[in-house]
Amino acid sequence: MSKEELLDAIRDSIVNLDFDKSKEYTLKALEAGATPQEIILKSIAQGMEIVGKKFEESEYFLSELIVAGEIGKEITKILEPYLKGAEMKKVGKVVIGTVRGDLHDIGKNIVAMMLEAAEFKVIDLGADVPPEKFVEAVKNENPDIVGMSALLTVTMVEMKNVIDALKEAGLREKVKVIIGGAAVTEDYAKSIGADGYGANAVEGVRVCKQWVKQK
Amino acid sequence: MKFSRLEYTPKDIVFGFSKKFLRYGIDLEVGNGLVVPEIKYFPRVEKNVMEEYKHITEQLLKRAVALGTESLQLETELTYLEMEDKKLVAELINLQKSMIERYAKEHGLHVGYRVTVADIRDFGKPRHDEESFNKMMEIFELASSNGADVLSIESEGGKELFNYSIIRQDLTGIVSSLGYLATFDMKRLWKNIVSIAKNKSILAGGDSACAFANTAMKIAGGLKDNMIPHSLASIVRVMSACRSLIAFEEGATGPGKDCAYENVYLKVITGCPMSMEGKSSAVAHSSLVGNIIAATCDLWSNEQVENIKLFGGYGPEVFLEILHYDTKLMNMAIAGGQQYCLRDLMIKSDKLLNPQAFVLSPDIVYEISKVIVGEKDELSRTVASAIKAIELMSNEEKLNLSKGEKRFIEMAKRKLEEIYSSPSQKVEKALEQYVGKVEKLRVKDYLEA
Incomplete structure (x- = not known):
């Protein structure tokens, strides 16, 4: 051939x-x-x-x-x-995780994989992630975006705690925050001060792509 | 005990009747000619947990009296957070049971009470988080001592590999998860649960493959969603039946857990009564099997509803009313000798619209169940049943299958037949490759459990 x-x-x-x-x-x-x-x-x-x-x-x-x-x-x-050591170019960096108390990670995994396919560098913190771990990752990794997922209404309240923790650490303005998962809605995203919401994985990735394009 | 024959033919299986019907709780009969509503609920986050459970139980029992619901089952599905506090668990179960007893005495209600323990294990920890396993067993003990009539769980052994595999359409991974890893965990878990239930003379209800088959169902979504093939979700359901059957092989007696849509298979194979959910569980999740799944139920459930205020009352009491009328219609059909006619309408309304409904149709369940009981071990039956499901889907010309679904079915047939040629060898070899690639996967801990 x-x-x-x-x-x-x-x-x-x-x-x-x-x-x-x-x-x-x-x-x-x-x-x-x-x-x-x-x-x-x-x-x-x-x-x-x-x-x-x-x-x-x-x-x-x-x-x-x-x-x-x-x-x-x-x-x-x-x-x-x-x-020859030249790094593959990435379009942006995302820190992603399922919030504290929630062990459901399959939706978050789908988003992470789709982001990687869309040439994002993804730092996946896993499931049951406490706010301080999000803060630490933002400090260390300097991402463009923080993505959070929650399946349950009992755990989605943790998303606000993460946003508050980012504010307290003086990091909130450095990143865009997107949330998703069965329990959350666009209204909820607005109410806790997130920048965006993905009704599904495709939509979530589309929002992230749009943000890095605007940068 | 291995089941080697089927208890039902597609002609005689119907809602409300089980060959091994049960009497338990406060004068409750399940599977003896009556479909019983099973209501499940959860408290609002911001409220005091005990106050919420008291409020929910009170409104449910009041509504039952108001509607004339003579028989019902309540189910408390413990959350991860509640599992942290053993004292709280004991108190909330005790509280609900005493309220049930009071209402039953005052109003002549027949009531059962199921407690479902959350699987809180972190499978990434050594020995699959022995500490959490022990805590789960302690909570089963506590539930038994404080008033539960039926014990259940939605166990998650093998899920770490399943999660990896389902979003990649990786059939070898799915088979290795459901047909191999999960079987070790199910055997260990259900030996213990059955023993606890026997010691307290209560029922070991059954296990749901919620974390597997309902995950696949949820990802597959609606008719127009293109997330994963619906035919993949349907063979995951069939494989899940092989996995959930293990609880009954270890001595569970039912009633099977509501969100296990694979219970149709378990009823055909074991003859035990089953709880099921469908159209009236849309409050918790959408499905394409809302009617067909009711065709063979013994308890009829709403899955899960939060205690929020609606126009017609609080969520749980509103859904009890919905279940009341669903079951009343089924029971009226039984009373008038028309149960088979209603059953057939339920089946016909869903069966050919989607592969997920197709594999829950009693005639299809019967054909696949024959394969399940005919195979020599859990792994072989998992693969063989999926191959049979593929064959039946392919042969049904009227089944609604898109071009993509047909393409997947062809691929799945080839792959599954390849695995079936030497299942143990294929799975063991594949597992070696998954270790290190799949987060939290500790194969040895399954084998040594």
Whole structure:
């Protein structure tokens, strides 16, 4: 296969969600003289664009969008040694977690994975995260955005505690705050002083992308 | 005890009747020709917990008397925060039971009281958080000593791998979670729960795969959502039946826990009475199975409602009234010999609209249950039942399946058949790869439990 054919084959293996094939073609493309930049632009980015379009047209599921994103990440890992230490460019940084007292993390995980697929650097604090841990992460990581999730009405009150703790630490103005999860609403987000609300993962990521674009 | 035959055919299974019906609580009969409302509630956050439980119980019992509800079941599902305070748990159960007893005596009510203990374990801790496991067992003991008639749990063994796998459509991970890891945890847990229940002469009700199958159902969402395939959520439900069955194999007698939609399978296999929820649990979550799931219930539940004020009263009493009328209609059908007609309408109204409803239809449940009881172990039955579900979905031309669903079904068939060729080998090999990649996954702790 020629270099061009291999670049197409990587793209197609991303669209077909075939990790093994994508890895095989990536190694062959590098051997055939493709640069990492070519693979990123012509294979990964194009493949992700096709998968994204298929998702928008309801042909693919969100889970498939996530899998494609993970394949893209794995290919990027293969390319890292060839990038001569140059860091992959990220569009922004997000500190994310499920608030204290709430162990439900699947919605938060979906958002985190979609953010990574959208080229954000994600610092995932996990579930049952106390306000002080959010504050510490904002101090240490200097993110653009803080994302919080809660499934239960009994735990969503913790979101306000996190915002208050950020204010107390003098960090609130440095970050945008977005909240989501089954228990919360747009009105609730406004009432506690969050900057944004995601009714679902797609919406949440869209809001984050918009914020970093405006920066 | 392993179940090796089925207790029902699709023709004879119906709401209100269970071969192994139960008498418990205060003169309550479940599964003996009557569908009983089961009401579940939770207190408002900002209020005093004990005052809230008192208020909820009082309004529920008053409303039952006002409506003429002769039989009912109350359920307290303990929260993570309540589990922190053993004294509080004992007091709130005791308080509710004494109020139930008073009302039952004064008004001739037949009442059961279920307590569901929260699974508070952190599976990332060594030995899967032994301290929390012991605390859960202490709370089961406390609940038994203070007035619970039925014990239940929504246990979460295997969930860390399931969460990782479901959002990636990773069938090997899902099988390894539900058909392998969860089985070790279920056996350990239910040996203990059954023993506690037996010592106090109360009922070991059953376990719900809420953390698995209801998570999949919730992510799959509505007809137009494209989050995960509905056919994936439906095979997760089928696999969950294999997992939740373990509670009964360890000696649970029912009534099964309400949010376990897989209870249809458990009723067909065990003949024990089951609680179920559907259209009247829309207050807690939406589903595409609101009618079909009622076709075989013995208790009928609202899932969960907060004690907030509505025009018609507080949330719990309003939902008790809804359940009262739902069950009254089913019971009237039984009294008039028309239960099969109503059952068939319930099934027909949902069955072909979505794969999740399809796998809860008694004829489909029957075919898949035959596979479940015919397999030699938990892992094999988990994979084989999913393959059967895929086959039945593929063969039903009238089932509403999108292009994406059909594509997933083809992929799932290939993958599951590959796993079924040597299940233990495939799963054990896969687990080696998940360790280190899946947060909190401690495979050894399952095997050594």
